[in-house]
Amino acid sequence: ASNQMWGGRFASGPDAIMEEINASIDFDRTLFRQDVRGSLAHANMLANTGIITSEDRDKIAQGLNTILGEIENGTFIFSRRLEDIHMNIEARLSELIGPAAGRLHTARSRNDQVAVDFRLWAKEELQRTETALTGLIGAFLDQAEVHADTVMPGFTHLQTAQPVTFGHHCMAYVEMFGRDRSRVRDCIERMDESPLGAAALAGTGFAIDRHQTAESLDFREPTRNSIDSVSDRDFALEFLSLAAICATHLSRLAEEIVIWSTPQFNFVRLSDSFSTGSSIMPQKKNPDAAELVRAKTGRINGALVALLTVMKALPLAYSKDMQEDKEQVFDAAASLELALAAMTGMLRDLTVNGAAMRAAAGSGYSTATDLADWLVREAGLPFRQAHHVTGRAVALAEEKGLDLAALDLADLQAIDAKITAAVFDVLTVDASVRSRTSFGGTAPDQVRRQIAFWRSRL
Numbered sequence: 001a002s003n004q005m006w007g008g009r010f011a012s013g014p015d016a017i018m019e020e021i022n023a024s025i026d027f028d029r030t031l032f033r034q035d036v037r038g039s040l041a042h043a044n045m046l047a048n049t050g051i052i053t054s055e056d057r058d059k060i061a062q063g064l065n066t067i068l069g070e071i072e073n074g075t076f077i078f079s080r081r082l083e084d085i086h087m088n089i090e091a092r093l094s095e096l097i098g099p100a101a102g103r104l105h106t107a108r109s110r111n112d113q114v115a116v117d118f119r120l121w122a123k124e125e126l127q128r129t130e131t132a133l134t135g136l137i138g139a140f141l142d143q144a145e146v147h148a149d150t151v152m153p154g155f156t157h158l159q160t161a162q163p164v165t166f167g168h169h170c171m172a173y174v175e176m177f178g179r180d181r182s183r184v185r186d187c188i189e190r191m192d193e194s195p196l197g198a199a200a201l202a203g204t205g206f207a208i209d210r211h212q213t214a215e216s217l218d219f220r221e222p223t224r225n226s227i228d229s230v231s232d233r234d235f236a237l238e239f240l241s242l243a244a245i246c247a248t249h250l251s252r253l254a255e256e257i258v259i260w261s262t263p264q265f266n267f268v269r270l271s272d273s274f275s276t277g278s279s280i281m282p283q284k285k286n287p288d289a290a291e292l293v294r295a296k297t298g299r300i301n302g303a304l305v306a307l308l309t310v311m312k313a314l315p316l317a318y319s320k321d322m323q324e325d326k327e328q329v330f331d332a333a334a335s336l337e338l339a340l341a342a343m344t345g346m347l348r349d350l351t352v353n354g355a356a357m358r359a360a361a362g363s364g365y366s367t368a369t370d371l372a373d374w375l376v377r378e379a380g381l382p383f384r385q386a387h388h389v390t391g392r393a394v395a396l397a398e399e400k401g402l403d404l405a406a407l408d409l410a411d412l413q414a415i416d417a418k419i420t421a422a423v424f425d426v427l428t429v430d431a432s433v434r435s436r437t438s439f440g441g442t443a444p445d446q447v448r449r450q451i452a453f454w455r456s457r458l
C-alpha cells in the first residue's frame with residue numbers, strides 16, 4: 001500500500017530496505033512530548049488566526065492529549081511504516097478524531113516540525129545540563145572549603161612542581177566547569193528562537209502568527225529566515241561542542257582520580273558506593289566509575305565529529321541527512337548527564353589522605369623555587385643566578401639523599417655565602433603555600449576568597 005501521508009502520486013509502497021533506512025521512529029520517539037507540544041501550539045494559533053475552526057482545534061487538542069497519555073502509559077503502537085514520530089502521531093490522531101486531524105498540518109511541514117521539536121528538546125536538555133553542572137561545582141566548593149589548607153604537590157609534566165593545596169586544585173575545576181556552564185547558557189541564549197512556521201523552506205501563504213507560536217512555546221522570538229530555520233543544526237553542534245569540552249574536563253578529573261586512588265599515590269579514597277571489586281583479587285578496589293567517565297568522553301567527541309561530518313557541505317535547505325542528527329545528540333546527552341552525576345557522587349564521597357599528600361608535597365624538592373625566590377629577595381641575586389645556585393643546592397641534596405630543608409647551613413653557605421639560617425623558614429611546604437598570595441594563587445586566604453566568589457554565583 002502507498003503512504004497515507006504522501007501516497008497521492010505513488011503507485012506502490014516502499015521496499016522493506018527503503019523502509020528500514022528511512023525510518024527514524026526507533027529513536028525520534030524520544031521527541032513525543034515536544035511533538036505534541038508543538039502541534040498544540042500550532043493548532044491553537046491556526047484557530048486564533050481563523051485558519052481552522054475552534055471546534056477542529058478542540059478536537060485536535062483532545063486527540064493529542066489522548067495520544068500523549070497513550071505514549072506515556074505504553075499503549076501507543078509505534079509503526080515503522082509511518083517513518084517517524086510526527087507521522088505516527090498524526091496517523092493516530094486521524095484514527096481518533098477523523099478528518100479534523102488532516103487540518104493540523106496546514107501551514108506546516110515536517111521540516112519546521114522536526115526543527116521545533118528538536119530545539120525544544122535541546123533547550124530542556126541544556127537546562128538539565130546547567131543544573132547538573134551547578135551540582136558538580138557545589139560539590140567542588142564543599143571539598144575546597146574543607147581542604148583550603150590541605151597541602152599537596154602541584155604537578156607539571158606529572159612531576160612534582162610546587163606545593164599547592166587540594167582546595168586550590170579543586171577550584172581549578174570550578175573554573176573549568178564554570179566556563180562549561182556559561183557555554184551552556186550562551187547556547188540556550190542563541191538557540192532560543194522558534195523555527196515553527198517556516199514550513200517546508202519558503203514560509204507559507206496562510207496568515208499564520210509565528211510570534212504567537214514562538215511565545216506559547218517559550219521561545220524568545222521566531223527565527224528570521226525560513227530557509228535557515230529548516231537547514232540549521234547549529235544548536236545541536238553547539239550542544240555537542242560544549243558537551244565535548246565538558247567531557248574533556250571530566251576526563252582529566254577522572255584520570256587524576258584513577259591515578260590518585262592507586263596504592264602508589266594513595267592521595268584519595270573512593271567510597272565503596274563509587275568503586276567496584278575484582279572477581280579474582282580480593283584486595284582490589286577499582287575506580288570503574290572514573291574510568292567510565294574517562295571513556296564516555298570518546299563517545300561524546302565522536303558524536304560531535306559525526307554530526308559535523310553529516311552537516312559538512314550539505315546544500316540548503318533540508319536534506320534527509322539531517323535525520324542523523326538526533327541519535328548523536330541523544331547519546332551524547334545521556335552520556336554527559338550520567339558522567340556528570342557519577343562525578344558529582346564520586347566527589348561528594350571522596351576521602352582525602354592529607355598525610356600522604358603532605359608527604360608527597362615535601363618530596364621532589366618542591367620548594368626549590370622558594371629558595372631561589374629567597375635569594376632574589378633577601379640576597380639581591382638576579383633570578384637567573386638564584387636559579388643556578390638553587391640548582392646546585394638541589395644537586396647536593398640529591399647526592400646526600402636529603403630534602404632541601406635538611407641540608408646543613410654550612411653546606412648551603414659553601415654554595416653561596418649570602419645564605420643565612422633565615423632561609424629555612426621558606427623551605428617548608430606550609431610556608432611555600434602561604435607565601436603564594438598573588439591574586440588567584442594557592443595561599444589559603446586567596447583560595448577562600450575564590451570560594452566565596454563562586455558561592456555567590458551558584
Ligand code: ARG
Nearest residue numbers: 024028084110111114322323
Ligand atoms: N524524520 C525527519 C527528520 O528527523 C523529519 C523531517 C522529514 N522531512 C522530510 N521532508 N522528509 O529529519
